[in-house]
Amino acid sequence: MTPELGCDVLIIGGGPAGLAAGLFTARADLDTLLLNDGDPILRRNAHLENYPGFPAGVNSHRLLELMGEQADRAGCDRREGRVVDLRESADGFIAETAEGRTLAARFVVAATKNTVDFLTGIDGVEILDRGKAFVDTDDRGRTGVAGLYAAGRLAAQPHQAIIVAGHGATVGVTLIEDSDVDFYHDWVTPEGYFTDRGRELPPGCEEIDKAERESREAESVATMQERFAEPHPEEPQQHPSVRDDE
Numbered sequence: 001m002t003p004e005l006g007c008d009v010l011i012i013g014g015g016p017a018g019l020a021a022g023l024f025t026a027r028a029d030l031d032t033l034l035l036n037d038g039d040p041i042l043r044r045n046a047h048l049e050n051y052p053g054f055p056a057g058v059n060s061h062r063l064l065e066l067m068g069e070q071a072d073r074a075g076c077d078r079r080e081g082r083v084v085d086l087r088e089s090a091d092g093f094i095a096e097t098a099e100g101r102t103l104a105a106r107f108v109v110a111a112t113k114n115t116v117d118f119l120t121g122i123d124g125v126e127i128l129d130r131g132k133a134f135v136d137t138d139d140r141g142r143t144g145v146a147g148l149y150a151a152g153r154l155a156a157q158p159h160q161a162i163i164v165a166g167h168g169a170t171v172g173v174t175l176i177e178d179s180d181v182d183f184y185h186d187w188v189t190p191e192g193y194f195t196d197r198g199r200e201l202p203p204g205c206e207e208i209d210k211a212e213r214e215s216r217e218a219e220s221v222a223t224m225q226e227r228f229a230e231p232h233p234e235e236p237q238q239h240p241s242v243r244d245d246e
């Protein structure tokens, strides 16, 4: 079947790991599609107090929304959809969704926590059974299949939001390094930081002048004031076994 959608990077799962991976690959101008079905487990948290940068903690729904918004701004195309099958193809991978879509991607990042059923059609992915299923990777998130990565909890990272987000970022950067994108670091620096030392601006880096920095900071201040103007309206999700509404 001819794929309905093609992209450089397909990210499966929209929790902190998938969102962080998508942020980095989209910022590197890799055409990035993120499919998510269901709720990231972080929605069960009642108040997130160990995510660096929030001295009094942060509402976990709010943090997920901000991560999603940041990925969107970077150009990551986020859609709802459940991947039910993944296969290798001549150019990368073909994914089938429960909604009947067929997607082609050069690279795939699986960030689905303990969901591995869509990986059974690929040889070379080692599934670890530790009561829950995980995917075996190297220390940069590469599976045994070239172009296929696992990020976050799925890659057996510790069950902490900052760690899985950081791992998603690691996987994103690893994928960029493994691709044909010219890349040094994803850095924004003051004007002249490289070029006033006779260095070319490294790929992936940007120098900005004072006016541009002030403009970006003003937008950042306004955005955060607006997003944090009110408490988040949603309650944390309860564990399914203790929900009384089902």
Ligand SMILES: Cc1cc2nc3c(=O)[nH]c(=O)nc-3n(C[C@H](O)[C@H](O)[C@H](O)COP(=O)(O)OP(=O)(O)OC[C@H]3O[C@@H](n4cnc5c(N)ncnc54)[C@H](O)[C@@H]3O)c2cc1C
Pocket: 012, 013, 014, 015, 016, 017, 018, 035, 036, 037, 038, 039, 040, 041, 042, 043, 044, 045, 046, 047, 048, 049, 050, 051, 081, 082, 083, 084, 111, 112, 113, 115, 118, 151, 152, 153, 154, 158, 159, 160, 161, 162, 164
């Ligand atoms: C009650 C509770 C409280 C917690 N409190 C804290 C805390 O205080 N501090 C802390 O650091 N951590 C906390 N955590 C842990 C933290 O939430 C997780 O470690 C982290 O969110 C895992 O992120 P992830 O991106 O790997 O997975 P997830 O966030 O679970 O993301 C996986 C996503 O993939 C989707 N998905 C699955 N299969 C498919 C598919 N086939 N196709 C498309 N999408 C799919 C899922 O629906 C989900 O949205 C808590 C967890 C729980 C349960």
